[in-house]
Amino acid sequence: MFNLTLQERQVIVFLLAVTALGAGVQVLVKHCAPVRSALFVDPDFGKIDINSADQAMLMEISGIGEKLARRIIDYRCAHGRFADPGELGNVKGLSGRRLEKVKTSVVAR
Numbered sequence: 014m015f016n017l018t019l020q021e022r023q024v025i026v027f028l029l030a031v032t033a034l035g036a037g038v039q040v041l042v043k044h045c046a047p048v049r050s051a052l053f054v055d056p057d058f059g060k061i062d063i064n065s066a067d068q069a070m071l072m073e074i075s076g077i078g079e080k081l082a083r084r085i086i087d088y089r090c091a092h093g094r095f096a097d098p099g100e101l102g103n104v105k106g107l108s109g110r111r112l113e114k115v116k117t118s119v120v121a122r
Contacts, residue, residue, distance in 0.1 A: 060120040062120055063085065063121055068086060071085055074115055075115075081104070097121050
């Protein structure tokens with residue numbers, strides 16, 4: 014039927030194999046693409062929960078020393094859980110720039 018040499022037949026088989034492989038990869042990419050929600054990263058990962066942290070944990074936050082950590086715990090005991098990190102502004106000695114810096118390291122859960 015076709016008068017092809019051995020080398021020509023090998024090239025044709027190779028091209029057909031590469032085409033089939035490419036089509037298979039395309040199908041896999043189309044139907045097995047990663048789901049974006051599976052790539053979700055918690056934005057609060059690594060932050061300290063001000064409602065459950067003890068004094069030592071609070072002192073790990075830059076800008077909070079022993080006395081301020083104690084005041085945060087005392088405030089929490091007297092007024093209940095913090096609804097959000099902004100409430101730390103009610104703690105004596107924690108306002109302005111220090112408060113803004115601390116708020117980036119904590120979460121209220």
